[in-house]
Amino acid sequence: MNAQGELENKVLIITGAASGIGAAAARLLASRGGSVALLDLDVARARDVAKECSAEGSGRARAFACDVSSREQAQHAIAMAAAHFGRVDVLVNCAGIFPSSPVAETTEALLQKVMAVNFYGAVHCAMAALQVFPDSGGVIVNVGSGAASRPIRGLSVYGASKAALLSFSRSLALELAPRVRVNTVSPGPTETPGAEAAAGDDPRALERKRQGISADTPMRRLACPAEVAEAIAYFASDRSNFITGQNVHVSGGRYMP
Numbered sequence: 486m487n488a489q490g491e492l493e494n495k496v497l498i499i500t501g502a503a504s505g506i507g508a509a510a511a512r513l514l515a516s517r518g519g520s521v522a523l524l525d526l527d528v529a530r531a532r533d534v535a536k537e538c539s540a541e542g543s544g545r546a547r548a549f550a551c552d553v554s555s556r557e558q559a560q561h562a563i564a565m566a567a568a569h570f571g572r573v574d575v576l577v578n579c580a581g582i583f584p585s586s587p588v589a590e591t592t593e594a595l596l597q598k599v600m601a602v603n604f605y606g607a608v609h610c611a612m613a614a615l616q617v618f619p620d621s622g623g624v625i626v627n628v629g630s631g632a633a634s635r636p637i638r639g640l641s642v643y644g645a646s647k648a649a650l651l652s653f654s655r656s657l658a659l660e661l662a663p664r665v666r667v668n669t670v671s672p673g674p675t676e677t678p679g680a681e682a683a684a685g686d687d688p689r690a691l692e693r694k695r696q697g698i699s700a701d702t703p704m705r706r707l708a709c710p711a712e713v714a715e716a717i718a719y720f721a722s723d724r725s726n727f728i729t730g731q732n733v734h735v736s737g738g739r740y741m742p
């Protein structure tokens with residue numbers, strides 16, 4: 486099936502859409518005809534991405550300020566998006582943070598924040614989306630992480646937040662079938678502004694990290710955001726109509742379940 490135009494007449498909400506994978510997903514979904522609502526803490530950057538989406542796609546695009554860790558803000562932003570576009574068909578939960586912190590040095594505030602954004606944030610948005618999805622259906626795509634399956638030094642709390650999200654996705658898929666489909670896209674290391682910032686200020690350290698990851702990845706490189714966005718677009722579209730409760734790794738073979 487040709488993917489071009491497959492999202493025409495659909496309205497898709499993407500959280501964390503101001504940067505990295507979320508921004509790439511918003512651009513791709515818009516280029517396939519979807520109208521996109523870009524939710525992010527950084528609404529100024531989300532507006533810039535929305536402009537690109539409007540220029541590239543045939544649908545409409547609009548940015549909404551939202552901290553997904555707040556249930557009230559998630560509900561408000563999703564209700565606003567539904568009112569603006571007149572419907573909501575798809576939710577892509579992509580907002581996330583991945584601070585590296587050894588367990589012994591992890592503060593209570595950091596522990597709470599990682600869980601609040603990566604796990605509760607997706608739950609808040611799913612609950613809000615269920616209130617505005619059409620009676621005939623709806624689709625949720627959660628962006629997980631290979632870190633849920635494979636331990637990564639310094640990312641134990643992050644990995645646990647994504648493992649919680651994966652478990653939630655599966656249970657939700659069971660609970661909501663056959664009306665709503667729920668799937669997970671789990672990226673491996675991906676070249677994004679967030680990943681670059683997490684690696685620190687030293688460009689040589691960043692390059693060493695990149696080389697180490699590439700050597701340990703069958704495809705011998707990191708992913709680019711657009712490659713992860715392809716999997717998100719697949720699960721968002723009717724091409725995956727009979728697939729729910731699944732988790733796909735986009736990791737160049739780094740994670741093989």
Ligand SMILES: NC(=O)c1ccc[n+]([C@@H]2O[C@H](COP(=O)([O-])OP(=O)(O)OC[C@H]3O[C@@H](n4cnc5c(N)ncnc54)[C@H](O)[C@@H]3O)[C@@H](O)[C@H]2O)c1
Binds near residue numbers: 504551606672
């Ligand atoms: N980059 C990677 O290597 C990688 C690997 C596996 C999984 N992931 C996951 O992919 C997703 C996107 O990561 P990325 O690398 O594109 O990161 P990024 O930092 O480039 O983009 C993340 C976006 O989320 C937004 N955000 C953060 N907290 C938010 C909140 N509370 N409410 C709303 N928006 C918020 C940020 O403002 C930013 O625009 C995350 O869930 C991340 O865990 C990334």
